[in-house]
Each structure stands twice: as structure tokens, then as C-alpha cells.
Amino acid sequence: MAKWLVKTEPSECGIEDFASAPEKPIPWDGVRNYQARNFLREMKEGDEVFIYHSSCKHIGIAGIVEVVKNAYADPTQFDPTSDYHDPKSAPEKPRWDAVDLKFVRKLPRLIPLDELRALPDLESLPLVRKGNRLSVMPVSDPEWQVILRQD
DNA sequence: GCCAACGTTGGC
């Protein structure tokens, strides 16, 4: 079972949005970066995903969700009223995908970015690298364990 | 609000 991490602004959709309706899957849509999209396509039902809060007061890993629906064409790309509308994407050949994610648990405390940066075993994780903008990334099993050890 | 780092676009 692969493991992942996704970035999100908690004001848009954070761990509290999952926790407030724990049985309700939330579509992870609006990803408009090819590398991130390719990772979405590799996600499989049952995979676990860290939720990372960015661009906010308390930056860091806040909780865990799981994949409950494999990648499918992101409907927002065809919706002219959506912020994520992509007029260049053709319905017969969708450019962007989404997955559905569901609540697993909140971490007992948020693990802040500076703590993650201090862990030598995470040096290769794109998240902690300066200037990295990838919003969906794989987390290896050893990295996952190192992170959980901090919670 | 600032600004460095990055991905994408488009002219050539």
C-alpha cells in the first residue's frame, strides 16, 4: 500500500473539513500540475495520505485520510463557473484527474514544518525542500514511520 | 505584504 502527502490551505479544505463529516468522501480536485496529477493517477483505494496545511498560521502535517476512489476525470475542468476550469481540456480526452479522500484521523498534534525539516531521514522528501511547489507527492514507508514517530 | 523559486506560455 503506497503512502502519500497532499498540500492544502485549511481555509479551503483542511483536516477539519474531513473530521466534521468523517464518513463523507471529499473529492480532491483542482490539481493543475502534471507531476502532481501523475501521482494522483497512481493512488489506489486504501492508500493513506497525510494532510499538510500550507499558507496558514499553523503550517505542518495535521492528519491522515485515505483514498476511497481511484483517479477519475476532474469535473471542475469542464465547468466554466469553476476556478479550476480549463478551456483547453476536451471531454473526450480529459487533462486533469481527481481522487476521493475520506477521514482517517487527526494527529494528536500538528507536526510543524520546522520539525520536519530537522529530521535527517526526510531530506529527500520534496515537502521540506526549499522552493518546492509539488502539491501531491509520495511518502516512502520509512519516511511515513519517521513522521508518525513525531506525533 | 514581500519575494524567491518554480512551472507554463509563447515568440522566435
Add this chain to the structure above:
DNA sequence: GCCAACGTTGGC
């Protein structure tokens, strides 16, 4: 195919 210009991300 190169690369400058541009818009966006995201920590501070």
C-alpha cells in the same frame, strides 16, 4: 528547441 516573461506558490 530555446529562453524571457509572466503568473503562482508558499514560507516568512
